[in-house]
Amino acid sequence: MSDLIISAKNIFKKYNVGSGELEILKGIDFSINAGEALCIVGGSGAGKSTLLHILGGLDEPTSGDVTFKEELIYNYTDAELSAFRNKNIGFVFQFHHLLAEFTAVENVIMPARIAGMDKREAHKKAEELLEDFGMSDRINHYPSQMSGGEQQRVAIARSLIMDPQVLMADEPTGNLDSANASKIHDLFFELQEKRKLTLIVVTHEESFAARFQQRKTIKDGQWLDL
Amino acid sequence: MNKKTSIIFALKSVGLKSIFTKINKSLPFWALVIGVASLVVAMAVVSGYETSLRKSVIDAVGHVLLYKNDQGHFKSNEIETHISNLGYSIKGKTPFYVVEGLVARKGKVRGVVIEGIDTESVHDVLNIKNKVTEGEFNLEGLKQPLALVGQGIAKEFDLKVGDRFPIVVPQLQSKSVQVRPKLKMFKVAGVTALGRHDYDSRYIMVNIKVAQSFTFKKEQITGWRLRLESSDFAIPMVDKIHSQLDDYSARSWWDVNANLFEAIKYEKPIIFLVILIIVLAAAFNITSSLFISVMKETKDIAILKAMGATKESILRIYTYKGLFIGFIGSLCGIGVGLLACRILTSVNNKFGLLPSKVYKITELQLELRFFDLAIVLLASLLVCYMATFFPAKKASRKAIVEGLRYE
Numbered sequence: 001m002s003d004l005i006i007s008a009k010n011i012f013k014k015y016n017v018g019s020g021e022l023e024i025l026k027g028i029d030f031s032i033n034a035g036e037a038l039c040i041v042g043g044s045g046a047g048k049s050t051l052l053h054i055l056g057g058l059d060e061p062t063s064g065d066v067t068f069k070e071e072l073i074y075n076y077t078d079a080e081l082s083a084f085r086n087k088n089i090g091f092v093f094q095f096h097h098l099l100a101e102f103t104a105v106e107n108v109i110m111p112a113r114i115a116g117m118d119k120r121e122a123h124k125k126a127e128e129l130l131e132d133f134g135m136s137d138r139i140n141h142y143p144s145q146m147s148g149g150e151q152q153r154v155a156i157a158r159s160l161i162m163d164p165q166v167l168m169a170d171e172p173t174g175n176l177d178s179a180n181a182s183k184i185h186d187l188f189f190e191l192q193e194k195r196k197l198t199l200i201v202v203t204h205e206e207s208f209a210a211r212f213q214q215r216k217t218i219k220d221g222q223w224l225d226l
Numbered sequence: 227m228n229k230k231t232s233i234i235f236a237l238k239s240v241g242l243k244s245i246f247t248k249i250n251k252s253l254p255f256w257a258l259v260i261g262v263a264s265l266v267v268a269m270a271v272v273s274g275y276e277t278s279l280r281k282s283v284i285d286a287v288g289h290v291l292l293y294k295n296d297q298g299h300f301k302s303n304e305i306e307t308h309i310s311n312l313g314y315s316i317k318g319k320t321p322f323y324v325v326e327g328l329v330a331r332k333g334k335v336r337g338v339v340i341e342g343i344d345t346e347s348v349h350d351v352l353n354i355k356n357k358v359t360e361g362e363f364n365l366e367g368l369k370q371p372l373a374l375v376g377q378g379i380a381k382e383f384d385l386k387v388g389d390r391f392p393i394v395v396p397q398l399q400s401k402s403v404q405v406r407p408k409l410k411m412f413k414v415a416g417v418t419a420l421g422r423h424d425y426d427s428r429y430i431m432v433n434i435k436v437a438q439s440f441t442f443k444k445e446q447i448t449g450w451r452l453r454l455e456s457s458d459f460a461i462p463m464v465d466k467i468h469s470q471l472d473d474y475s476a477r478s479w480w481d482v483n484a485n486l487f488e489a490i491k492y493e494k495p496i497i498f499l500v501i502l503i504i505v506l507a508a509a510f511n512i513t514s515s516l517f518i519s520v521m522k523e524t525k526d527i528a529i530l531k532a533m534g535a536t537k538e539s540i541l542r543i544y545t546y547k548g549l550f551i552g553f554i555g556s557l558c559g560i561g562v563g564l565l566a567c568r569i570l571t572s573v574n575n576k577f578g579l580l581p582s583k584v585y586k587i588t589e590l591q592l593e594l595r596f597f598d599l600a601i602v603l604l605a606s607l608l609v610c611y612m613a614t615f616f617p618a619k620k621a622s623r624k625a626i627v628e629g630l631r632y633e
Contacts, residue, residue, distance in 0.1 A: 049631075050627075053626070053627050053630070056532075058531075058532055058626045058627060058630070059625070059626065059627045078536055078537050078538075079536050079538070082531070082534045082535060082536040082537075083534060085531075085532060085533070085534045086533060086534020087534070091532050091533075093529075093630060097525060097528070097529040097532075097630070099526055099529065099530075110530075110533055111533040111534055114530070114533055114534045114535050114539070115534060158533070162534075170630075
C-alpha cells in the first residue's frame with residue numbers, strides 16, 4: 001500500500017479580486033499513497049479547501065501540476081476530467097449539497113446515473129449503501145425531511161456509490177453538533193479501513209484531526225511544516 | 227450524463243411534483259400561453275376566412291367561367307370539342323346569361339345583376355339550392371316569371387315570398403341609338419343567402435329563358451360555368467385556355483376575387499410574424515427566469531459537476547428545462563387558442579362581429595389546420611429554444627467552486 005496515487009507539484013492559485021490579485025496557494029507540493037488517510041488543517045482562508053478542490057479536479061491551479069496515478073489531470077478535456085471525478089473521487093462537503101428536489105436514494109444514485117449505470121443496479125447499490133449507514137427508513141425522504149446528520153450520511157453514501165479510490169471531505173462535520181459529528185468521524189475511519197480508501201480530509205476540528213496519522217498544516221498558502 | 231438522465235433532472239428541477247402550482251405562478255409561462263393562443267386564433271381566423279370566402283365564391287360562381295370572345299352562339303358541344311381535351315375532367319357545366327337592370331319598389335331604385343340560370347344543370351355546378359333561406363328553388367314559371375332574390379335586396383325592398391316586383395332592363399334598339407327600357411314583373415319564389423354580401427345585395431336569379439327574353443337574341447348566353455374535379459385545377463385550366471385557345475376566355479374562382487385572395491395570401495404570414503412578437507416577448511421572460519434559476523441553482527450545478535456531469539450535460543439540462551416550459555406553455559397556448567376559437571365563433575354567430583360589407587362574407591368561420599398548429603408549435607419551440615440558449619450556456623460555464631464555496 002505505498003503506491004503514489006495523487007501528487008501535486010508547485011501549485012499556485014491566484015484569484016482576481018477587483019483590480020488586484022489574491023494569491024491563495026504559493027507553491028504547494030503534495031503527495032499521498034493509495035489507502036492512506038491524511039488530514040489538512042489550518043485557519044480560515046489558509047487555502048486548505050482550495051487545495052482540496054485542486055487535488056480533486058474541481059478547480060484548475062494557476063500553475064503547477066496535479067497527477068492522479070501519474071497522469072496530469074488538468075491536461076484532460078472537460079469530458080475526461082468529468083469522468084475522472086465521477087469514477088475516482090468521492091466528495092463530501094461541509095454543507096451536504098444534496099439536491100433538494102430528489103429523495104435520499106435518488107441523490108445517492110446520481111453519480112451512477114451520470115456515469116450511465118443501469119437504473120435498477122444503481123438503485124440496488126444505493127439502497128445497500130443507505131442501509132449500511134442506518135438510513136434504510138429514510139430512503140424515500142427528501143433532504144428537507146432529514147436531520148443534518150442524516151443528510152451528511154446520504155452525502156457520504158453518494159460519494160461512495162461509484163466505489164472511488166479517493167474520498168475527499170471538506171469540513172464534513174463543520175455543520176453538525178458534537179454527537180453527530182463524532183458518529184460521522186467514526187464512519188469515515190470505518191469506511192477507510194473497510195474499503196481501503198485514500199482519505200483526504202480538510203478540517204479545523206482538533207478532535208477529528210487528532211485521529212489521523214498524517215496531518216499537514218497550511219498557513220497563508222504554504223505548508224507550515226516546510 | 228445521458229439524455230434520459232438530463233431530461234429527468236430537468237423535469238425534476240423544474241419541480242415535476244408541484245409543476246402546476248409553479249407554472250400557475252410563472253409569468254413567463256402565461257405570457258407564452260397568451261402569445262401562442264393569439265397565434266392559434268389569428269391563424270384560425272385567417273384560414274377560416276380564406277376557406278369561407280373560397281367556398282362562398284365557388285358555391286356562387288363555380289370553378290371556371292368560360293366565355294366566347296366573339297359573343298356568338300356558344301353551344302354545349304364546343305366545350306366537349308375544345309375544352310375537354312385540355313386535360314381537366316369537367317364534372318358539370320351550366321350556361322348563364324347576365325343582364326343588368328333596375329329594381330324599383332316603394333320609392334327605392336337600385337341597380338341589380340339579373341342572372342339567368344338553367345334550372346336543371348345549375349345544380350351540377352353551383353350550390354344554390356340549400357342557400358335558399360325562404361321560399362323554394364323554383365324558377366319554372368315562364369308566363370309569371372319567378373325570381374330568387376338576394377337577402378340584401380329582399381331586405382332593402384321589403385320583399386317576401388310571393389311578392390311581385392318589377393325589373394327594368396334598358397335596351398339599345400338595333401339600328402338606332404334609342405334606349406327603350408323593357409319591364410317585367412317578377413314574383414319572389416325565394417330569398418337566397420349566398421354567404422357573400424356583394425352577391426346577396428345585387429343578385430337576382432331567374433330562369434335563363436326569362437333573362438334571354440329581355441334581349442333580342444333569344445339563344446344568346448354570356449358563358450358557361452364549369453365544375454372541375456377539384457377547385458385547385460381551375461387556375462391552371464384558365465391559364466391553359468388563355469395560352470392555347472384564342473376564341474375563348476375564362477376566369478377562375480380566384481380571378482373573381484383576385485385582390486382579396488392575393489391579400490389573404492400575404493396577410494397570413496405577416497399576421498403570423500407580427501403575433502410571433504408576443505411569443506418573443508414571452509421568450510425573453512423565459513430567458514430572464516432561466517438566468518435567475520441558474521443563479522439560484524449555482525450550488526446544484528456545482529455538485530452535479532463535482533459528481534461528474536460535463537459542461538455539455540449541464541447545457542442539456544437547462545436547454546431541456548427551457549424547452550419543457552416552452553412545450554407545456556405552447557400546448558396550453560394551443561388549448562387556450564382552441565377554446566378562444568370556440569368562444570369567438572359562438573359570439574360571432576350570436577352578435578355578428580364580422581361586418582359583411584367590409585369582408586364580403588356574412589359568417590365568420592374559424593378553421594384550425596393541422597399544418598398551422600404544427601407551425602405555431604414549431605415556431606414557439608424554436609423561440610423557446612433560442613431563449614434557453616444563453617442561460618444554459620451560462621450554467622454550463624459556471625465554475626464548480628463558485629457553487630461549493632458558500633451556502
